[in-house]
Amino acid sequence: MSEPSIAACTISVRGVVQGVGFRPFVFRLATALDLAGWVRNGADGVEIHLEGAEENLPEFARRLAVEAPAAARIAAMDVAPADLLGLREFRIHESERGKHPTVRISPDLPVCDDCLRELFEAHDRRHLYPYINCTNCGPRYTVILGLPYDRPRTTMKGWPLDDFCSREYHDPANRRFHAQPVACPECGPHYVLEADETAKKSSSTGGSPAIERAAELLCAGGIVAIKGLGGYHLACDARRTDAVAALRERKFRKEKPFALMARDLETACGLVSLTKDAEALLTSVARPIVLVPARVNLAGVAPENHELGVMLPYTPLHHLLFASGAPDVLVMTSANRSNEPVAYQDDDARARLAGIADAFLIGQRPIARRVDDSVARASAFGPVVLRRARGYAPGAVATFPTDRPVLAVGADLKNTITLVVDGQAFVSQHIGDLEDYPSAQAFQETIQDLVSMYEVPWDQLLVAYDAHPQYISTAHALELPAEQKAAVQHHRAHLASVLAEHGLWEKTVLGVSFDGTGYGDDGSIWGGEIFAGSVAGGFERVAHLRSAMLPGGDAAARFPVQAAAGFLAQVNKSHGLPVLSAPPFDFPARYHNSIELVRKNVRTFATTSVGRLFDTAAALLGFTRAVSFEGQAAAWVEYLATSAADTEPYPVPFSAATGELDYRPLLSVLMLDRLRGRDRAQIARAFQRGVARGLADAIESLSRLHGINTVVLSGGVFQNELLLLDLKSLLDGGQFEILTNHAVPPNDGGISLGQAALAVGAARMYAARPKMEIVEA
Numbered sequence: 001m002s003e004p005s006i007a008a009c010t011i012s013v014r015g016v017v018q019g020v021g022f023r024p025f026v027f028r029l030a031t032a033l034d035l036a037g038w039v040r041n042g043a044d045g046v047e048i049h050l051e052g053a054e055e056n057l058p059e060f061a062r063r064l065a066v067e068a069p070a071a072a073r074i075a076a077m078d079v080a081p082a083d084l085l086g087l088r089e090f091r092i093h094e095s096e097r098g099k100h101p102t103v104r105i106s107p108d109l110p111v112c113d114d115c116l117r118e119l120f121e122a123h124d125r126r127h128l129y130p131y132i133n134c135t136n137c138g139p140r141y142t143v144i145l146g147l148p149y150d151r152p153r154t155t156m157k158g159w160p161l162d163d164f165c166s167r168e169y170h171d172p173a174n175r176r177f178h179a180q181p182v183a184c185p186e187c188g189p190h191y192v193l194e195a196d197e198t199a200k201k202s203s204s205t206g207g208s209p210a211i212e213r214a215a216e217l218l219c220a221g222g223i224v225a226i227k228g229l230g231g232y233h234l235a236c237d238a239r240r241t242d243a244v245a246a247l248r249e250r251k252f253r254k255e256k257p258f259a260l261m262a263r264d265l266e267t268a269c270g271l272v273s274l275t276k277d278a279e280a281l282l283t284s285v286a287r288p289i290v291l292v293p294a295r296v297n298l299a300g301v302a303p304e305n306h307e308l309g310v311m312l313p314y315t316p317l318h319h320l321l322f323a324s325g326a327p328d329v330l331v332m333t334s335a336n337r338s339n340e341p342v343a344y345q346d347d348d349a350r351a352r353l354a355g356i357a358d359a360f361l362i363g364q365r366p367i368a369r370r371v372d373d374s375v376a377r378a379s380a381f382g383p384v385v386l387r388r389a390r391g392y393a394p395g396a397v398a399t400f401p402t403d404r405p406v407l408a409v410g411a412d413l414k415n416t417i418t419l420v421v422d423g424q425a426f427v428s429q430h431i432g433d434l435e436d437y438p439s440a441q442a443f444q445e446t447i448q449d450l451v452s453m454y455e456v457p458w459d460q461l462l463v464a465y466d467a468h469p470q471y472i473s474t475a476h477a478l479e480l481p482a483e484q485k486a487a488v489q490h491h492r493a494h495l496a497s498v499l500a501e502h503g504l505w506e507k508t509v510l511g512v513s514f515d516g517t518g519y520g521d522d523g524s525i526w527g528g529e530i531f532a533g534s535v536a537g538g539f540e541r542v543a544h545l546r547s548a549m550l551p552g553g554d555a556a557a558r559f560p561v562q563a564a565a566g567f568l569a570q571v572n573k574s575h576g577l578p579v580l581s582a583p584p585f586d587f588p589a590r591y592h593n594s595i596e597l598v599r600k601n602v603r604t605f606a607t608t609s610v611g612r613l614f615d616t617a618a619a620l621l622g623f624t625r626a627v628s629f630e631g632q633a634a635a636w637v638e639y640l641a642t643s644a645a646d647t648e649p650y651p652v653p654f655s656a657a658t659g660e661l662d663y664r665p666l667l668s669v670l671m672l673d674r675l676r677g678r679d680r681a682q683i684a685r686a687f688q689r690g691v692a693r694g695l696a697d698a699i700e701s702l703s704r705l706h707g708i709n710t711v712v713l714s715g716g717v718f719q720n721e722l723l724l725l726d727l728k729s730l731l732d733g734g735q736f737e738i739l740t741n742h743a744v745p746p747n748d749g750g751i752s753l754g755q756a757a758l759a760v761g762a763a764r765m766y767a768a769r770p771k772m773e774i775v776e777a
Helices: 022-032 056-066 113-119 163-169 208-219 241-251 265-271 276-282 316-323 346-353 437-453 472-479 490-502 553-558 560-574 589-600 610-621 632-642 664-676 680-706 721-730 748-765
Strands: 006-016 036-041 046-053 073-081 090-092 191-195 200-203 224-227 232-237 259-262 289-293 307-311 329-334 359-363 375-379 382-387 396-399 406-408 418-421 424-427 462-466 484-488 509-519 525-534 538-545 548-551 604-607 710-714 737-739 774-776
Touching (some): 006 056, 022 056, 022 090, 046 056, 191 208, 208 224, 208 232, 208 316, 208 359, 224 346, 232 346, 241 329, 259 265, 265 276, 276 289, 276 375, 276 382, 346 359, 375 721, 396 748, 418 748, 424 748, 437 472, 462 472, 462 748, 472 484, 484 490, 490 509, 490 525, 490 710, 490 737, 490 748, 509 553, 509 610, 509 680, 525 610, 525 680, 538 680, 548 553, 548 560, 548 589, 553 560, 553 610, 560 589, 560 610, 560 664, 610 664, 610 680, 632 680, 632 721, 664 680, 680 721
Parallel strands (some): 036 090, 224 359, 259 307, 406 462, 462 484, 484 774, 509 710
Antiparallel strands (some): 006 073, 036 046, 191 200, 191 359, 224 232, 232 329, 259 329, 289 307, 375 382, 396 424, 509 525, 525 538, 548 604
């Protein structure tokens, strides 16, 4: 019998392949196929050298692709022949350091079933140990200090492994092989409880008494600051009205909904109506907060909202809290005062949360960077991420046709940044609203963090930023030491974010970009725009909402009646207005002061914002106070409309000649129905359906005019699920392909990805001008 032919090859794997048990998996697979060689972490991913029977090499590559660990994400795999080195065994080598890294950093992972089983096994070494983890689960992004991902480059570097953990760490057959955060009660960090009532710490070897005491405080109606993966949470019993009210008062959070953590899936099903898609999101590896229609009313948790935001436990600590008797449904909200970034450093948390929390459950392991909980929804057009953070960030979401590094700094609201390295677009965690100084600091820190992590030289970077000349993000971008910079129009960036996600660089589309505010080409406030074009060729504005006046500019977003003054001034010219200071409208003095600004054209700006149109409807329906969080008035209109049966839409005519959607007839009929005493929920439903019908008419008309049947929807207005459902039914005839955001938010959290995409397109267009300073994209 002839000897098998011996051959060698190298395999380079890119994607999320470090810190997810990939090298042990490769070791076991190679051993099973009797192959010699080695595997190591490299700057770009994982590198493999194989030697053995020639027929086993393609089998290895096939199984590598289909049997990889659940948390791994293979983006590319290159196989090439190699020289035989005469190796006799397979080994795992130390990580290689070379050029700047481009490996995809794994997001943090929820605790796995194997670790959960060990957590509650009485005789296991890690019984009740809140930092239990393995290669299949646990912290990644929130402990990584540098690349490649090895223990000395994590926040666990201060805890040397004892003999027990060291044996597991170095055993390729063990699921803790090279699990960088691995630890046990003998060698690892612990949790302690600091409570005002005793002014002393409560701790234990396994952390159990501290956790049990925290659970007791929660049951007693207390508020506990709990250190998690990417920062602190403020927790209380969601079923106790007094505890929820106290948390709102202390946190200065007037009406914005709180997130909930349910003990388990069964408990969650008692709170909300879960579809299959929503349940899949809730139990996915990202473990986001999922917005789902509520089945129960938890007083004070989500005022005037038909949805609850629910998540499941994702750390060992969470499971230990519930097992220790904590209430089965906890408010689990970011530990901060309203609008500040989440606290993640212990001393800062103690200082900032003093007077809010009754006790602190503090873990000793440092957090490398703040990362909030993600928020998602099972939407009409598929799953959508509304806040991209833990479980998703800083994963790559798109592949760009460029080798040049690009940094996009996003917008000032719901800020994220995007870094493109070797064509891979990495989107950061949610940072927040930059008008708040702590968030602006976090924004600058995140830029430095990602650029340093990937070791990108500043002189090679193309920096993209919003075209708004007064944005904080714009000012910072212009100060960065990069030589080439590109200004990108806000609403085009929304559309480009969708097409970048889908990898459609040349595709010509009709793009609808509806939001609250963005700087337009003409210097006015845009927000109701329809474009035709592509990422590669650019977008031409072909239609928009009829222009209104906005007294006070962007500041009107805080006062629906102020926005209403500008829109209703247009209605007054054509149809006349009722007395809005009288019932049923009861507009306050701010409305009349705003009317004077419009009349005198003082501090008044033109706008096409659909977000402000929703605010106007909210004011006419009774929301005449200031909003306490961004988008509240529009969400309230959706809340009202959800409770009403389908009704005839109000008229929103579209003129192909002027390219305008005319809101005046809609507002006129809305006011008339209010005067007639029509139910407010039915009015809100007719308003929502009117906006959807008007947009559908515009899309159908523009599709015929331009010969385009692919439609892109993006912008914060498309977080309105009822609007999406109406559009889906109106356009569901097979005529249109409709594309929306999935990996990045449709709100301004997706802007940075779109900025990067359009900056790359502009840079390619201007390739003949290598010394350009600023490119208009």
